[in-house]
Amino acid sequence: TQAVPNGDDSYAVTGTKIFISAGDHDMSENVIHLVLAKAPGGGEGTKGISLFIVPKFLVNADGSLGKRNPVSVGKIEEKMGIHGNATCVMNYDGATGYLIGELHKGMRAMFVMMNEARLGVGLQGYAQAEAAYQNAVAYAKDRLQGRAVTGTENPGGSADPLIVHPDIRRMLMDQKSFVEGARAFTFWGAHLIDRAHRLGDKHAEGLISLLTPVLKGFQTDQGFAMAVQAQQVYGGHGYIEEWGMSQFARDARIAMIYEGANGVQALDLVGRKLAAEGGKPAMAFFEMVKTFIRENEGNEALKGPFLDPLKAASKDLQAAMMFFMQNGMKNPNAALAGSTDFMHMFGHVCLGYMWALMAKASSETLSAGTSDATFHETKLATGRYYMARQLPATGMHLARIQSGAEPVMALDAEAF
Structure with missing residues (x-):
């Protein structure tokens, strides 16, 4: 999609966009589109893209709606699901758009x-x-x-x-x-x-x-x-x-x-987020979990069912992170092949931490006496299930990660 200056504060936007949710509708007087487009002077790839507002109807100086902008629905996609949402192909035929933010920094x-x-x-x-x-x-x-x-x-x-x-x-x-x-x-x-x-x-x-x-x-x-x-x-x-x-x-x-896509989310986690700020947020997360475990280890109701599994899972996650640090630079595929497993490990540890927090709250409430004991007993039983049956998956994910890239990349493309 291209954006050419009109000589005033606007641009002429021309191109096609796909997968636009509710690309047009009658539930409001106007529809405003956020559109990524290449303006003159933009570099190659995403770094040269700019962001524009493109309205369905142009807006007059007094705030009233003016003429129709040449932006239209080319097609409504036939999808597997979410049929309550019209997913559109949008065509921009020299539509008037206005720059948002800085030129060439739209992403x-x-x-x-x-x-x-x-x-x-x-x-x-x-x-x-x-x-x-x-x-x-x-x-x-x-x-x-x-x-x-x-x-x-x-x-x-x-x-x-x-x-x-x-x-x-x-x-x-x-x-x-x-x-x-x-x-x-x-x-x-x-x-x-x-x-x-x-x-x-x-x-x-x-x-x-x-x-x-x-x-x-x-x-x-x-x-x-x-x-x-x-x-x-x-x-x-x-x-x-x-x-x-x-x-x-x-x-x-x-x-x-x-x-x-979730594979991209996993790559972002391993490739960018773990190393952000020199790894401080990741280290802060581990320290937060470690501190919670240390402060509550004297609570026998928590230790066996909740804290011990959480400690083991957190160690698995840290071991996976160490594997990436030791192998990622010399063999990037070793890190990328395990990125989805790492994302799932991280998710399980986060939910394990949440369950430990909830277990602490429920056990303390029960000890203090409550008229809603059934709720808290159910909460504790549900948490024990997660810690016993779901959280151990971190061990499986760690084994996959530590197998490296070789099992994943062993075949030539022609073998598929």
Whole structure:
């Protein structure tokens, strides 16, 4: 897409953009597009790109709407999911646009929005998993199938509900422990943003920058997996459209792709974010987890079920980081081949840390006495499940990372 100066404060923007969500609509009097384009004098690649505002209708000096700008929808994409959102191909035929920020520095300006969008997509990942989980729980309690291996739990019925079966429980606990941990992680991220923006907290700013690819990539990968698992609880009915579970899977799939595909998020984490500020944010994260463990090791209710697994997982993550430091410069493929595993490791450690924080709060509340004991006991049981059944995945990811690039890059391209 090209932007040519008009001789005043505007540019003529010409080109085509794809994957534009809600590229046109009638819900507002005007539609304003943010458009990346090359202006004269821009260098090669993304470094020479500028950012422009291109309105559907030009705006007069008095604020009223003027003539139609030559920007139009060329096509609405036929997609796998998110059918409630019209994804458009947009054509700009000499449309009037106005420069945002500095000339040839549009990517820097665009990434302000992109980073915020990535955090929102991370929220979308666990939110879709939560909605799918709620449906799966309702179905598992209602659907009668088979008998519990320990003896019938519904003697008056023809069968027991699905929820009595251990493998159904496994799937539901996977989902429940993920969505509750991810919710805490997301809100902790929001807390860091508030501290960075409102208080000028550089520590919080560094942490949220480090964790943005994890929030986006890990939570949407896992969110999709949980939506598929919720569909699995339904058995064959999960594959039938009228039950609605296939829509959760279809709609969750895009979150792994847009606002930066998750493989790119992992590369950003390993290639840029770990080394940012000389590695200070990463070291600060490890120190924060280490301090929490040290300060609470005397609490026996936390130590075995929560602190010991968190300590082991954190050591796995640090070992992976050390592998990258020792091997990344001499063999970049060794780091890049393990980047997705590292992102998932980091996500598991973050959720493990969240579960340890929640366990501390719930155990202290129970010790002090509460009228809502069931809630806190359930929270502790869910957290113990995550620490015992999900967090140990860090060991698997570490083994993959330490295998290096050779298993990944061994074949010539012609062998595929």
